[in-house]
Amino acid sequence: YMHTCISGFIFGQTKSIRDGLKTTGKGNIGALDNKTVVKVNEGPVHQLRLTADELNVVVAVANGHLFIYSMKDINTLGENVQPIKHYQFEQNILDLRPNPEDLPDLAAIRFEGDSCRIISMETGDTTTIIPEEDITAICWSPKGKQIVCGTHQGSIVHYDTQGNKKDSLPIPNEMRAGMVQDILWVETHIFLAIYTRPRASNDDEHVNDAYIIERRPKIGSPVYTQLAEVTPVFSNDGRGGHFYMEIIRDLGKDVKHAIILANTATGEISVVGQDEEGEWATWTLEENFQANMPLSEEDSTDTFPLGVALDFSASELLPPFDPSESDKGVDPMPVVYFINDEGHILAYYCYNKELARKGEPFGGMVELKDINNPSATSVSKNTTQNATPVPAFGGSSQTQQTSNSFGNLLSGNGANSSTPAFGQTSQPAKFGSSTPMTGGFGGFGAPKSNSSFANLLSGGGSTGSTVTSTASALGQTSTFGQASTFGQASTFGQASTFGQASTFGQTSTFGQANPGGFGGLGKDKKTSDVGFGFGSSSSGNSFNTPSTVPIPSFGGAPKVS
Numbered sequence: 001y002m003h004t005c006i007s008g009f010i011f012g013q014t015k016s017i018r019d020g021l022k023t024t025g026k027g028n029i030g031a032l033d034n035k036t037v038v039k040v041n042e043g044p045v046h047q048l049r050l051t052a053d054e055l056n057v058v059v060a061v062a063n064g065h066l067f068i069y070s071m072k073d074i075n076t077l078g079e080n081v082q083p084i085k086h087y088q089f090e091q092n093i094l095d096l097r098p099n100p101e102d103l104p105d106l107a108a109i110r111f112e113g114d115s116c117r118i119i120s121m122e123t124g125d126t127t128t129i130i131p132e133e134d135i136t137a138i139c140w141s142p143k144g145k146q147i148v149c150g151t152h153q154g155s156i157v158h159y160d161t162q163g164n165k166k167d168s169l170p171i172p173n174e175m176r177a178g179m180v181q182d183i184l185w186v187e188t189h190i191f192l193a194i195y196t197r198p199r200a201s202n203d204d205e206h207v208n209d210a211y212i213i214e215r216r217p218k219i220g221s222p223v224y225t226q227l228a229e230v231t232p233v234f235s236n237d238g239r240g241g242h243f244y245m246e247i248i249r250d251l252g253k254d255v256k257h258a259i260i261l262a263n264t265a266t267g268e269i270s271v272v273g274q275d276e277e278g279e280w281a282t283w284t285l286e287e288n289f290q291a292n293m294p295l296s297e298e299d300s301t302d303t304f305p306l307g308v309a310l311d312f313s314a315s316e317l318l319p320p321f322d323p324s325e326s327d328k329g330v331d332p333m334p335v336v337y338f339i340n341d342e343g344h345i346l347a348y349y350c351y352n353k354e355l356a357r358k359g360e361p362f363g364g365m366v367e368l369k370d371i372n373n374p375s376a377t378s379v380s381k382n383t384t385q386n387a388t389p390v391p392a393f394g395g396s397s398q399t400q401q402t403s404n405s406f407g408n409l410l411s412g413n414g415a416n417s418s419t420p421a422f423g424q425t426s427q428p429a430k431f432g433s434s435t436p437m438t439g440g441f442g443g444f445g446a447p448k449s450n451s452s453f454a455n456l457l458s459g460g461g462s463t464g465s466t467v468t469s470t471a472s473a474l475g476q477t478s479t480f481g482q483a484s485t486f487g488q489a490s491t492f493g494q495a496s497t498f499g500q501a502s503t504f505g506q507t508s509t510f511g512q513a514n515p516g517g518f519g520g521l522g523k524d525k526k527t528s529d530v531g532f533g534f535g536s537s538s539s540g541n542s543f544n545t546p547s548t549v550p551i552p553s554f555g556g557a558p559k560v561s
Contacts, residue, residue, distance in 0.1 A: 008040035047096040064089035087124035099144040128163040150180025182243040189215035206233040212280040228282040230270040231263035241265040244308040252352040262305040267293030289533030303340040311335040321356040331361040348534040
């Protein structure tokens, strides 16, 4: 994983996060000491992204600086590492998206002023200027052959890598919002778009509309399905909104897609999913299997996400699904990490009950490769302890998932192709500011696939000092360091049995919309048929990184631990 800090960014192994959850006492804060701090003197780091091969990390810094570091150099030289490339642009970088697959030398950059260009990471030269104004969001196609740009007017425009316009999607007619806040390219003809009404002041309510858009080029007009509310915002405290979107594909036959969404304006986490029937909806997780940001250690107020990342490299077996029938552990499942504005890292297992019950593995898990010998055969999952994994959190190396990461601190993008490091991908804005900050939270071992989004959401503010990580089954939060068995109550007091995750796909009484159709109304489903949920392996612990690397609160002054 990687995440930003006051002095630059931090590099470490996700296994140390997961191991820490098993050893720290319940309710305690543990320290993540086994990491490397890379100092960046040119200014605060706003974006962290991994290249498609996960061998280099691209670092966007204030005042238009762009650095590229070799992951191998970071691993071998530690804090003495130097960048292999350094470029400077005239404008600040708001979003950074390395190409996810087909054209690995290219990166798309959105600049202050809402313009976008594609550059060569080898030379720093601009290869294409996107001929579109007022660009508010960008996202590569899963294979990196095209890029979509959302605009202030609400349109979504497709371009190829030469800047030729290929298609456009108009704003939905029945939408309350306006500009495209964030977009995730799910499949060739499917997108998740978040539309936002611009706020005239910090007292204005947050209005966000989420739509699944399905292009039907052989039939006619696209179909817009409005989803039930995602990441509800309960207070208008002046915090700007930015979405992180991470995608898991084919988590069992009943979970075709599961998209995890976080929003810098709220501590609520949402899941948008597609079931085996192809129906999209906002999934309502049962109470014990939800994920939420913990309350502040200082004053018990809400905390907010600054990044999200998915980890497909976990190799540890999970507790038996039903110990009374078999003591065989459940095969590894993806782990989602969140980092909040107090520097706490929370971790949840993305658990499918049906896979666990049938004893079937999730095919999207990956085996780590040794950074020092990237051409060698991937390291076996059974021997990963001594291997240095290649980060994919929020980055571009996703196999089946991702769209954002912790590079935006858990990147912000949701759908992109590049693999962000923690805190990367798109960035949330500073308090009262239109300029996004990216934190840095990145991950390791995101699988690659033909339809992968390699970006982690990058998010806001620098992170680095206190890291509370919680591994839990879907919906359970625990702080780093707490040892617990699956099914133990989370730090929030939600008792759950690992494996009893709610299932995606069950229809709830909450306003179900027409299956598709232009401007369909709020589709929502309970997850009692699919068996998807967030689960924790430990209950309520947290990890603290040493106070020598303080982490600022989002948009505020640095906190010294």
